[in-house]
Amino acid sequence: MKTPSTFQKKVYDACRHIPCGKVVTYGQLAREINCGSARAVGQALRVNPFAPEVPCHRVIKSDRSLGGFYGHKSGPEIDRKRRLLEKEGVAFDTAGKVLKESGWEFSLAKGK
DNA sequence: ACCGTGACGGCGA
DNA sequence: TTCGCCGCCACGG
Numbered sequence: 001m002k003t004p005s006t007f008q009k010k011v012y013d014a015c016r017h018i019p020c021g022k023v024v025t026y027g028q029l030a031r032e033i034n035c036g037s038a039r040a041v042g043q044a045l046r047v048n049p050f051a052p053e054v055p056c057h058r059v060i061k062s063d064r065s066l067g068g069f070y071g072h073k074s075g076p077e078i079d080r081k082r083r084l085l086e087k088e089g090v091a092f093d094t095a096g097k098v099l100k101e102s103g104w105e106f107s108l109a110k111g112k
Numbered sequence: 113a114c115c116g117t118g119a120c121g122g123c124g125a
Numbered sequence: 126t127t128c129g130c131c132g133c134c135a136c137g138g
Contacts, residue, residue, distance in 0.1 A: 048119095056119080068119030
């Protein structure tokens with residue numbers, strides 16, 4: 001397997017810090033590692049050799065849709081991603097969007 | 113070194 | 126509110 005680039009290591013490291021039942025957007029993750037492109041982050045996660053050891057399934061799009069998983073933007077892979085999150089307590093609406101995270105105190109702070 | 117691609121994001125129509 | 130276009134960065138061929 002190919003050695004992860006420095007950039008990818010930063011992405012995986014930041015991703016690892018995401019607690020159970022919590023989700024983050026690609027953009028937020030990008031800010032964490034001081035990167036101006038959410039796309040670049042997505043590309044790194046796309047080839048993540050440590051999934052799901054590195055919880056890349058907790059990373060979603062800013063519009064609250066799931067984004068992708070294992071290089072797929074839809075299909076069984078995405079379905080699996082959704083269930084992983086549900087198992088961690090993340091709720092979804094009928095449109096398949098993330099409704100709330102774990103149902104903890106910060107779900108209140110999120111407004112919405 | 114150049115070019116095309118992609119798990120994204122924001123804004124205008 | 127949904128759709129499309131353009132800008133953003135990193136990577137592989």
